[in-house]
Every structure is written in C-alpha cells, then in structure tokens.
Amino acid sequence: MHTRRELISQAAAVAGLAATVGMLPAAAQAAWSQAAFDAKSMADAVKALGGSAPAESKDVTLTGPDIAENGAVVPLACACALPGVKRLALLVEKNPNTLAAVFDLSDGVESNVSTRVKMGQTSQVFAVAMMADGKVLFAQKEVKVTLGGCGG
Amino acid sequence: MADPMRIRAQAAGDKATVRVLMSHEMETGQRKDSAGKPVPAWFIQEVSASHNGKAVLSAQWGPAVSKNPFLQFTVKGAKAGDKIAVSWVDNKGDKRTDEAIVS
Numbered sequence: 001m002h003t004r005r006e007l008i009s010q011a012a013a014v015a016g017l018a019a020t021v022g023m024l025p026a027a028a029q030a031a032w033s034q035a036a037f038d039a040k041s042m043a044d045a046v047k048a049l050g051g052s053a054p055a056e057s058k059d060v061t062l063t064g065p066d067i068a069e070n071g072a073v074v075p076l077a078c079a080c081a082l083p084g085v086k087r088l089a090l091l092v093e094k095n096p097n098t099l100a101a102v103f104d105l106s107d108g109v110e111s112n113v114s115t116r117v118k119m120g121q122t123s124q125v126f127a128v129a130m131m132a133d134g135k136v137l138f139a140q141k142e143v144k145v146t147l148g149g150c151g152g
Numbered sequence: 153m154a155d156p157m158r159i160r161a162q163a164a165g166d167k168a169t170v171r172v173l174m175s176h177e178m179e180t181g182q183r184k185d186s187a188g189k190p191v192p193a194w195f196i197q198e199v200s201a202s203h204n205g206k207a208v209l210s211a212q213w214g215p216a217v218s219k220n221p222f223l224q225f226t227v228k229g230a231k232a233g234d235k236i237a238v239s240w241v242d243n244k245g246d247k248r249t250d251e252a253i254v255s
Contacts, residue, residue, distance in 0.1 A: 032197045032198060032212050032243075033212060036212075037212075037214045072218060072219065073218045073219075074218070075222075077224075092216060095216050096180075096182060097214055097215070097216065099214050099216075100213070100214055100216035100217060101211060101212070101213045101214065101216070101217055102211060102212045102213075103209060103210075103211045103225075104209070104210045104211065104212075105209060106207065106208050106209065107228075108203055108206065108208035108209075108227060108228055108229070109201075109208045109209050109225050109226060109227055109228060110167065110225070110226040110227075110228060112225070112226055113209075113211075113223070113224065113225045114222075114223075114224040114225075115217060115218075115221060115222055115223050115224070116217070116218040116221065116222045117216050117217055117218055118178075118180070118215075118216050118217070118218050118219075119216075
C-alpha cells in the first residue's frame with residue numbers, strides 16, 4: 001500500500017525523467033534557434049537572430065501572391081539586390097510564431113531563395129535580409145488568405 | 153526513413169537553379185485530431201545544401217513551412233555534371249540526404 005507521500009515523490013521522479021528525455025533532442029540540435037522561432041513579432045525574431053533594428057529597403061524583394069486561395073501553401077520568394085547578404089528570413093506577422101524560415105547564405109549561392117509557407121490568416125509578410133556589415137533590411141507585402149492553413 | 157527528395161538542378165550560364173521537393177508532413181503542433189488532442193509538432197528544422205561537397209546553403213525552418221516543402225535556390229559557378237546534395241533534419245532527429253547531378 002503506497003502512502004500519499006510515496007506517490008507524490010514517484011510522480012515527481014517520473015516527471016523529472018520525462019523532462020530529461022524531452023530535453024535530449026533539443027540539446028542535440030542546438031543550432032536551431034528556439035528563441036527566434038518562438039518570437040511573436042518581426043523585431044523580436046530579428047533580435048533573437050542577432051540582428052539590429054530592421055530598416056525597410058527597396059533592395060530587398062519579396063515575391064508572393066496578392067491573394068492566396070489556400071493558406072496551407074503560399075509560395076514566397078525573397079531576394080536581395082545588394083552584395084554581402086549573410087542571411088535571408090521569411091516572416092508571417094499573424095502566424096502563431098512569426099518566423100517561418102531562415103536561410104544562411106554562403107558566397108556559393110545567390111541571395112535569392114523561394115519556398116512555400118503556411119499562413120493562418122490574411123497578414124503582412126516580411127522578407128528580412130541580414131547583411132555582412134550588420135545592417136538589417138526588410139521588405140513587406142500583404143497577402144490575403146481566403147482559406148487558413150493552420151486550422152484543423 | 154522518410155521518402156526521397158526530388159531534386160532538379162539545371163544549369164543556365166554560369167549558375168544553376170536547384171529545386172527541391174521534400175516529402176514531409178510538417179505538422180505544426182497547432183492542430184487537434186478528431187478526439188480533440190493536439191497533434192504533436194513534427195517538422196523539418198534544418199536544411200543544408202552542398203555543391204560538389206562544399207556547403208553552400210543552410211536553413212532553419214519553423215513549422216510554418218508548408219507540408220512537403222519546396223525550396224529553390226541558385227548556385228553560382230555550377231555547371232553540368234556537378235553534384236548537388238541536400239539534407240534535412242527534423243525535430244524528431246530523423247534525417248535524409250539526397251543528391252542530384254546538375255543537367
């Protein structure tokens with residue numbers, strides 16, 4: 001027969017074990033910046049990625065549809081006309097977590113990437129370029145979503 | 153092991169356009185199943201690409217990237233016959249690498 005005290009200490013031990021097991025994959029993939037992906041706004045996400053305050057720039061281009069029929073698949077492309085781009089990021093303002101994707105570019109690729117993202121609702125979309133000299137530039141565009149891509 | 157990626161790399165002039173289609177569920181962790189339980193997040197976190205063995209691009213993705221993700225980038229100085237390799241790791245530690253030859 002277990003006493004109440006024993007039961008509580010066992011429960012705590014199991015919880016502790018579960019937490020340890022849960023932590024393992026996170027520790028193994030330290031390169032993935034959890035803080036940046038948890039950020040709720042563009043400024044926070046850029047800060048978590050180690051960038052300064054972003055400034056809007058015409059040299060960054062964000063290509064996407066004006067109206068996306070299906071929010072589950074919204075094609076977005078970002079490019080930067082200036083040399084020395086270190087990083088390109090795609091963000092969707094009204095998603096539960098703003099940051100969608102970050103690309104680390106080397107000299108071997110052009111600063112032009114495209115992918116597809118999910119959007120929960122009509123929102124501003126940002127393309128952020130982090131330059132080698134520390135400048136952070138961005139472009140924005142509104143994408144209207146007729147059918148959200150985050151719901152069930 | 154996940155399904156193979158489909159990679160196409162096409163040379164045009166002194167660069168090559170690489171298009172990658174990965175096969176992955178990309179579960180956000182926001183959805184609920186029919187019993188009302190949340191579906192745990194399962195998505196590709198890290199993607200990297202190399203040209204002839206030299207790393208050229210790496211990416212970190214959140215769950216907001218679409219199911220069966222598409223990725224396009226342009227490799228400078230790539231010509232026909234060069235090797236492009238792309239690999240990903242998801243948040244469960246599953247990984248996959250595939251290669252394609254630039255045509």
